[in-house]
Amino acid sequence: MxxxxxxxxxxxxxxxxxxxxxxxxxxxxxxxxxxxxxxxxxxxxxxxxxxxxxxxxxxxxxxxxxxxxxxxxxxxxxxxxxxxxxxxxxxxxxxxxxxxxxxxxxxxxxxxxxxxxxxxxxxxxxxxxxxxxxxxxxxxxxxxxxxxxxxxxxxxxxxxxxxxxxxxxxxxxxxxxxxxxxxxxxxxxxxxxxxxxxxxxxxxxxxxxxxxxxxxxxxxxxxxxxxxxxxxGGDVLARPRLLLATRRSISRCICIRQNLSRFHQKQFLPTFLLRLVRALSQQLRNDQRPKHVTR
Structure with missing residues (x-):
């Protein structure tokens, strides 16, 4: 102050x-x-x-x-x-x-x-x-x-x-x-x-x-x-724009994952890459949860 x-x-x-x-x-x-x-x-x-x-x-x-x-x-x-x-x-x-x-x-x-x-x-x-x-x-x-x-x-x-x-x-x-x-x-x-x-x-x-x-x-x-x-407010760490950006990232990642799954079914995609995308989408879901702090 x-x-x-x-x-x-x-x-x-x-x-x-x-x-x-x-x-x-x-x-x-x-x-x-x-x-x-x-x-x-x-x-x-x-x-x-x-x-x-x-x-x-x-x-x-x-x-x-x-x-x-x-x-x-x-x-x-x-x-x-x-x-x-x-x-x-x-x-x-x-x-x-x-x-x-x-x-x-x-x-x-x-x-x-x-x-x-x-x-x-x-x-x-x-x-x-x-x-x-x-x-x-x-x-x-x-x-x-x-x-x-x-x-x-x-x-x-x-x-x-x-x-x-x-x-x-x-x-x-x-x-x-x-x-x-x-x-x-x-x-x-x-x-x-x-x-x-x-x-x-x-x-x-x-x-x-x-x-x-x-x-x-x-x-x-x-x-x-x-x-x-x-x-x-002062007790909220995450801001609306950040949450919106995170939600958009999750949506895009899920879309990519779905498309990659289709390619994988046709044997166009290595298994390790599909697992990587799945792990990334799960991490983004975890990160979207608002975290509260006391300032």
Whole structure:
């Protein structure tokens, strides 16, 4: 975890992860990696709850589009895909976390930064500064499947969801609270919002819920969202593309084996070569089984 990007502190039973500095907290690969490391570290420490906050006027201003556009073509598309994949993994990590999570939206939360706030169990938002803003429609960026599903599940009112996603409306804390998107609009400064979020988290931690059951309920409550992110979570070693490639290799190997068997029946193929292909196909079957590790 890079201390320059985020810091972790413990307040009672609550782990607080803070995006440090006065910048926009753009979700670059480096920041996403630091966040995932911080969440993993918090999980290992078994806190009662988790709070995510940001310093300065931004909670997070979304993906680091300047970094995405900095590379030569077709780098922008590849780099944006890289950030989306890492963010998908972060959402999976939060959904699978065996403790309650609270976002302390201390400033503007735009694009993927808005989605990051909504990925928590509860949201406390600063009343005097900051907007929830799904900026994709204004920025000309596609909302990918898991973000669309996240917004659909966490913004229950269809009209509010339309205004947020299709109109790019910038919602204040009071508006978001009134429309059921955030849990509390908090007066005061950054520290007041963080303190309110910690108090919410402490209240949830005091319930002493079974952590694994909590994570299972969260996944079952939003099954479509979980299905779109689960293969990118921190406890999964194999990735969908790797599994797909393995399955394709197995299919090709089986096809080759069947064809070679026909040749062997006609005495066109040495027995040792047929045995080699059979052994290879069996090894590929064994290798396709997902292996789970704890990071």
């Amino acid at each position: 890079e201390e320059s990007l985020c810091a972790v502190e413990k307040r009672g039973r609550v782990h607080v992860i803070t995006l440090t500095g006065a910048e926009e907290h753009r979700l670059s690969p480096a920041l996403l990696s630091a966040l995932r490391s911080a969440v993993a570290a918090a999980r290992r420490a078994s806190p009662g709850a988790l709070v995510l906050a940001g310093e300065g006027k931004f909670f997070s201003n979304g993906y680091d589009l300047a970094w995405a556009r900095a590379g030569p073509a077709p780098a922008p598309g590849h780099r944006l895909s890289e950030m989306r994949a890492a963010f998908r993994g972060l959402v999976a990590d939060l959904l699978a976390l065996p403790v309650p999570t609270v976002a302390a939206v201390t400033g503007h939360a735009a694009g993927a930064g808005c989605a990051l706030a909504l990925a928590h169990d509860a949201v406390a938002m600063r009343a005097s500064r900051g907007f929830l803003y799904m900026s994709e429609v204004d920025a000309g960026i596609k909302i990918v499947d898991f973000v669309g599903e996240l917004v659909r599940q966490k913004v229950p009112d269809a009209a509010a969801r339309r205004d947020l996603v299709m109109k790019g409306e910038k919602m204040t804390a009071a508006q978001a609270a009134r429309r059921g998107i955030v849990d509390a609009a908090v007066d005061g400064g950054v520290e007041d919002v963080v303190a309110a979020a910690v108090a919410m988290a402490e209240e949830l931690a005091a319930r002493d819920w079974d952590g694994e059951n909590l994570a299972a309920i969260r996944k079952d409550a939003w099954p479509v969202l979980w299905s779109k992110v689960k293969d990118y």
